[in-house]
């Protein structure tokens with residue numbers, strides 16, 4: 179008999195950095211739980227852990243930014259996934275600029291969108307945020323994505 183955790187450890191999917199700002203505080207974290215959820219209208223889901231500082235800020239934000247990481251961005255994954263804003267100001271260590279509603283846009287990320295939060299649904303220990311993508315940026319060329327299997331050795335800043 180196998181556990182679901184054994185199967186989940188073998189799955190693969192893209193990794194992204196979700197950032198949030200509430201007017202006072204801002205932060206971002208590495209996220210693997212995500213999926214497009216509708217074509218027309220376009221909708222995208224991100225799952226934020228109820229332990230994360232980013233999630234606490236996201237509860238007070240109307241808008242989140244979603245940055246899709248490429249393979250050469252492992253250092254960003256280590257920073258945003260391995261450190262928590264409860265202990266370290268991650269955004270002080272990267273280049274970013276304020277987007278709509280002040281949401282941090284990471285300068286090095288060439289594939290991203292901002293999304294208005296349409297719904298939040300508690301799904302166990304993660305909260306699904308349903309986003310309406312807007313302000314989309316698509317870099318040149320064909321990206322090679324950074325995936326879960328390439329980052330699962332990173333020790334999360336907050337335990338899941």
Ligand SMILES: Cc1cc2nc3c(=O)[nH]c(=O)nc-3n(C[C@H](O)[C@H](O)[C@H](O)COP(=O)(O)O)c2cc1C
Nearest residue numbers: 208210211226227230231232259261262263335336
């Ligand atoms: C491989 C990997 C996948 C992760 N997936 C998620 C995820 O889907 N959702 C989430 O909220 N956190 C996820 N995390 C954890 C956060 O990125 C991590 O705990 C981060 O340090 C939280 O930072 P914060 O407290 O500043 O928000 C993942 C971490 C790693 C290493």
